[in-house]
Amino acid sequence: MSTDAEFAEARHIPPIPPRPPRQPASAATPEADPHTAVLRRPVPGPPPAPAPSPPAGPPPPAAPPVPPRPTVPPSAPPHSRPAAPAAPAVPPPPAGRPAAFRDTAAFHLANSQDVWSTAGRGAAPPPAAGRPAPRHWPGTPVRPGGPGVPGAPARRFPAGRRPGARVLAAAACLVLGVGLLAGAAAGNWLTDDSPDAPPSPAAAFARGHDVWHSTPVDSLFPRTIDGLGAGPGGADRAWTRIAVAPDSGCTGAYDPALAKALAAAGCVRLLRATYTDATHSSVITVGAQTAKVDQAGMMALNTRFSTKNLGTRTDLMPLPYAPKDTAAEGFGRAQRASWTVRVLTDVPVIVYAVSGFADGREATAPQPAEDAARPGATTAPGESGLGHDAKGVADRIAADFRTASGIPSQTTESSP
Incomplete structure (x- = not known):
């Protein structure tokens, strides 16, 4: 920038030669120049028009005189405008610099040092000599420290605190x-209000009190039960329903010892059904007692059966249901070979199952279903599959009561 400014000094600008003096008009006649003698020859003008003759008759009347306009005193003009401010005086050009070179690029570069030096300090440069200050239209906001406002302090916004950042942050938070x-x-809406959503544990337990009379019998005790891999050695088993007992109370449905053990749960209703296997060699009675206690009472009863091994005592075996004219007609107390008792905790139901031979033979050594269904069992209930029959049917009926209460059957209650 300094090099351009030095170049713009007056000693480096060649002076403009003065204009030659204006020569006076030549007194020579047009005929003195042989080249322009023809062009400068005077052209004759149009012939003069004849003077009009006065019309015949009386002369026209003279026009009336026009009255003079009243003069306005100069001291009080009616519509006087305020005098315009005098134009700023233009300083004369510096000595040694011709005025004709003010619009050159070198001149502006030489006089722009003050503009560049004051721009960084927030002050606007003064208008150039002979140029008016920039004019702002009405309604146009003028930024402090901008051009056209000399002497105003420059406004600086700190980083990250611009006016638009808060608006964007508020909009993002709102969205x-x-x-x-x-x-x-x-x-x-999807979890609580959907009809397919599973109920809460408390709601499912409360619904379990009404399952015995609000669910069809074929849903609680299916006509056919398929036990895939439920037989000895993982063999498939199938059981067919042969009888359903009328719903009743629990009076006389158990031996005295088992009735005393289940008395703490209370009895709302007792449902029973009897099944036989595909070979009609075994019969199984399954029962479901709806209890009166709450969930805490069912958990306490389950704990009692588990800690005191009430499910393995032979004096606590359930009684069979042996209707006449069926394959289970000879199924009595002496024919009970294997059994299981399930105290459920997610629904207020106690499920039990007891199995025996269909031909009426007596069982000399009854064995709990969980022991008889273990691999390698050599007892008569284990080798004949009576333990698998009692366990498989009890698992399916417990799952049906859970499903009717609104929860899927995902857990299997082991015999206490």
Whole structure:
């Protein structure tokens, strides 16, 4: 910048030669120049028009005189405008610099040092000599420290605190909040209000009290039960329902010892059914007692059966249901060979099953279903599959009561 400014000094600008003096008009006649003698020959003008003759008759009347306009005193003009401000005086050009070179690029570069030096300090440069200050239209905001406002302090916005950042942050928070609320509402609608959503544990337990009379018997005790891999050695088993007992109370349905052990749960209703296997060699009676206690009472009863091994005592075996004219007609107390008792904790139901031979033979050594169904069991209930029959049928009926209560059957209650 300094090099351009030095170049723009007056000693480096060649002076403009003065204009030659204006020569006076030549007194020579047009005929003195032989080249322009023809062009400068005077052209004759049009012939003069004849003077009009006065019309015949009386002369026209003279026009009336026009009255003079009243003069306005100069001291009080009616519509006087304020005098315009005098134009700023233009300083004369510096000595040694011709005025004709003010619009050159070198001149402006030489006089722009003050503009560049004051721009960094926030002050606007003064208008150039002979140029008016920039004019702002009405309604146009003028930024402090901008051009056209000399002497105003420059306004600086710190990084990250511009006016638009707060607006964008507020809008982002608003959108995020609305999205979270909408997602929570949609999740609540999908989980709680959907008819296919599983109920809460408390709701399922409460619904279990009404399953015995609100669910069809074929849903609780299916006509056919398929036990895939439920037989000895993983063999498939199938059981067919042969009789369903009328729903009743629990009076006389158990031996005295088992009735005393289940008395703490209370009895709302007792449902029973009898099945036979595909070979009609074994019969199984399954029962479901709906209890009166709450979930804490069912958990306490389950704990009692587990800790005191009440499910393995032979004096606590359930009684069979042996209707006449069926394959289970000869199924009595002496024919009970294997059994299981399930105290469920997620629904208020106690499920039991007892199995025996269909031909009426007596069981000399009854064995719990969990022991008889273990691999390698050599007892008569284990080798004949009576333990698998009692266990498999009890598992299926417990799952049906859970499903009717609104929860899937995912857990299997082991015999206490």
